[in-house]
Amino acid sequence: MATQKNLILFSILLAAGSCSPKTTTTPTPAGTVIVTVIDYRELDGCEFLLVMDNQQKLQPDNLPEEFKKDGTQLRVLFKYTDGMSVCMAGKMVSLTHVEKAVAGK
Numbered sequence: 001m002a003t004q005k006n007l008i009l010f011s012i013l014l015a016a017g018s019c020s021p022k023t024t025t026t027p028t029p030a031g032t033v034i035v036t037v038i039d040y041r042e043l044d045g046c047e048f049l050l051v052m053d054n055q056q057k058l059q060p061d062n063l064p065e066e067f068k069k070d071g072t073q074l075r076v077l078f079k080y081t082d083g084m085s086v087c088m089a090g091k092m093v094s095l096t097h098v099e100k101a102v103a104g105k
Helices: 002-019
Strands: 033-039 048-052 057-060 073-080 091-100
Touching (some): 057 073
Antiparallel strands (some): 048 057, 073 091
């Protein structure tokens, strides 16, 4: 009887533990830079640009919708791309990693 109670208790604990939310965080890749999203839609052909600490502007070709908010700070990795743009306000880039910047990181 004690073995059956232990088995039931173990089953309940196992089921309860499997229902707890799992949070997995992927580490931030080395070499990311902090940028600020700036809404440049007032300029012809421009959308959202990324401004680095040195004031260099980047024009991403693949900024996810969730980050298209003026003043948002992001951590990004990017590669420069060849291309022409009507905006001509920043260097063309393709983002390879994007995450919201967390203070102190």
